[in-house]
Amino acid sequence: MLPSVINMSQQLKHISKFMSLVLRHKPEQIGLYIDENGWASVQELVEKMNAKGVRTDSGTIYMLVESNEKKRFALNTDKTMIRASQGHSIEVELNLTALVPPVVLYHGTSNRFLQSILDHGLQKQTRNHVHLSATIETATAVGSRHGKPVVLAINAKAMHDAGFLFYLSANKVWLTDSVPSQYLYAAEG
Secondary structure (H helix, E strand, C coil): CCHHHHHHHHHHHHHHHHHHHHHHHCHHHCCCCCCCCCCEEHHHHHHHHHHCCCCCCHHHHHHHHHHCCCCCEEECCCCCEEEECCCCCCCCCCCCCECCCCCEEEEEEEHHHHHHHHHHCEECCCCCCEEEECCHHHHHHHHHCCCCEEEEEEEHHHHHHCCCCCEECCCCCEEECEECHHHEEECCC
């Protein structure tokens, strides 16, 4: 790759990560107003990011939203508002509807967290939900971000039958409040 292409790629990655930070976790870092449903003004986001030294414009924001493979962000229909699709540690109401999950869902993690998960189950920690994947491949990719990946299968049908609620985010991540250890087992594959 040419140096300018590498620099542009790195710059876009930096902008995307910064957007994740302020839209999911720390809007106060730039003084961004986020409503109770997680929506923020695109114009205000651009202005506040630029004021903080993260150079961007609305066209770049739109391109990042539309090209992000994981669909981490969503725009409203007239593209004036933006929000993170899931993964918030701040309190937001995404207005998700409870759905019947697939029989099995998956969670990718690293070996270093495995014993704690087996002892205590999956906890949402600082986030609003536990994140689950519909495929082993996606869970493996998630787990590999933290070291050598380990994929756990979740008996989602049994959890649902026991009264646990599941939601599907706009970017197709399954969400639930917790997964007790009795519903976890080693994924095959």
